[in-house]
Amino acid sequence: MDRRRHPRVPGGGAAHRDRLRPRLRPRRNPLVTDATTAAAETADGFAKRYGRPPLGVWSAPGRVNLIGEHTDYNDGFVFPFAIDQRANVALGSRDDRLVRVSSTFAPETVELHLDDLSPESLAGWSAYPLGVIWALGQFGADLTALAGVDLHISSTVPVGAGLSSSAAIECSVALALDEHWGLGLDRPTLAKVGQLAENRVVGAPTGILDQSASLLSHADAAVFLDCRSLDAEVIPLGLAADGLSILVIDTNVSHAHATGGYAARRASCEAGAATLGVESLRDVHVGDLDRAATVLDDETFRRVRHIVTENQRVLDTVRTLREHGAASIGPLLDASHVSMRDDFEISVPEIDLAVSTAQANGAIGARMTGGGFGGSAIALMIDALVPVIERAVRREFAEQGYREPTIFVVRPSEGARRDS
Incomplete structure (x- = not known):
């Protein structure tokens, strides 16, 4: 097996629909209760x-x-x-x-x-x-x-x-x-x-x-x-040892993935895989994209290109993290957002503004996170820049007349457990 193209690595997921009502989103930072x-x-x-x-x-x-x-x-x-x-x-x-x-x-x-x-x-x-x-x-x-x-x-x-x-x-x-x-x-x-x-x-x-x-x-x-x-x-x-934080910028543009754009993107991926004669887009690699461009319509090709290049970005992120640490993965986060915005077309103006503002104010990297059509952006930064970037994003959202975002730092944490 070609380990470069098919490394033995771990299993995963995407984002989806949240139908809980009413919204559980505080005006400011969500409370992290012990x-x-x-x-x-x-x-x-x-x-x-x-x-x-x-x-x-x-x-x-x-x-x-x-x-x-x-x-x-x-x-x-x-x-x-x-x-x-x-x-x-x-x-x-x-x-x-x-x-x-x-x-x-x-x-x-x-x-x-x-x-x-x-x-x-x-x-x-x-x-x-x-x-x-x-x-x-x-x-x-x-x-x-x-x-x-x-x-x-x-x-x-x-x-x-x-x-x-x-x-x-x-x-x-x-x-x-x-x-x-x-x-x-x-x-x-x-x-x-x-x-x-x-x-x-x-x-x-x-x-x-x-x-x-x-x-x-x-x-x-x-x-x-x-x-x-x-x-x-x-x-x-x-992150803690390197003095880094991940900031979530919730645009307060709600998304719902049970219908609409999410399902359409999945259908495009399945259609692209069928045309290319593969079980799934996992079997298509960056070197195959030139051929894919000749047999797919423009929209389906761009959907396929996002998946193929995003898979490679995940592998590159893990390799870079292991070899150089989290402070070096910024360009991969930035490239992921461009791909989601332009090829997969799942971003919205509020997300794009959050990402570009974070990047312009010193973030190491920033991207949309989740299934798209609303939701949140994340930005990786040194700890000292958290208040700087938060102020800048709030200012830019206010100037554009967007809803006030909810902004908070997240800490990578333990999975599911019994608490009492």
Whole structure:
């Protein structure tokens, strides 16, 4: 095998639809609550809803994709990390077969019998946790033999920002139910459970990036993921030691990926692969692009070119990080944004302004993150430049008449876990 073109590396994902309402986005920086406090608050919310304490509280993080956008559903490479905003779920047992789900972001408690779970029966915000239960049944859980549960969910992951608030909920619920029901599923399988819920129940045609990042991440590290083999390797980032920060600039332009542009981009990729006679765009390499240009229409070619070059950028980012450290990956982040903006056409003016302003004020590199059509940009910078770039972005957004962005530093953090 040609190791240069087909390195054995780890497995991944893309971004998707967040349908939780109302929005959980504070005007300024989202509050990062310590694990003990968050667990206690979620347990207290459970007790108020259900009149008894929970058996435990589990949590899972949102994620930032450092690089590798829309490559996951093309069997390619991605490089995400978990962030320090998390979804929490408190769980209590039942002696019947009902499932009840409540949350801090919706007034109602949704109740459903385990026998009635199906993709067609689920809708709204509760489709995320209930969809996970249905998906567990597709991965071997005998739902006919299990007792029901009560769940109460809270989250500090901003919704609609491209930070995977929905995967955080899915993964916290999956981990909690796996332990409570004694299913014995490993984390890569739980990631597949979350992806299936996302695809079949929510209706978002996404890859496995988000759930893998939420379940597999470690502190101050990113997950190098091969989305074909699902091999995963945790790569240290060394941001703290190098005095670097990653700033998230949430444009407050909400996105929704279950329909529209996201699905159209996936269809273009599938059409390009079919025309080129390959299983997926993972099998097309930079050296093949000249031939691809002769057989594809212009739009499909540009979609294909983004995926092919983005896969290479992920590999180059990991190599550069290992050899030279995070301070050297800036040009790859910048090139990724240009490709998403011009070839894949998933950026918006607010994102482009955030990226260009960060670059003009000293960022090492900046790019859109997530599935696109809104959401967030990220910028890598030395710690001292965080307030400088934040002020500059706010000023430029105000001058352009855009909504005030929500800007905050994210720390690469631990994946899903039990907190109490």
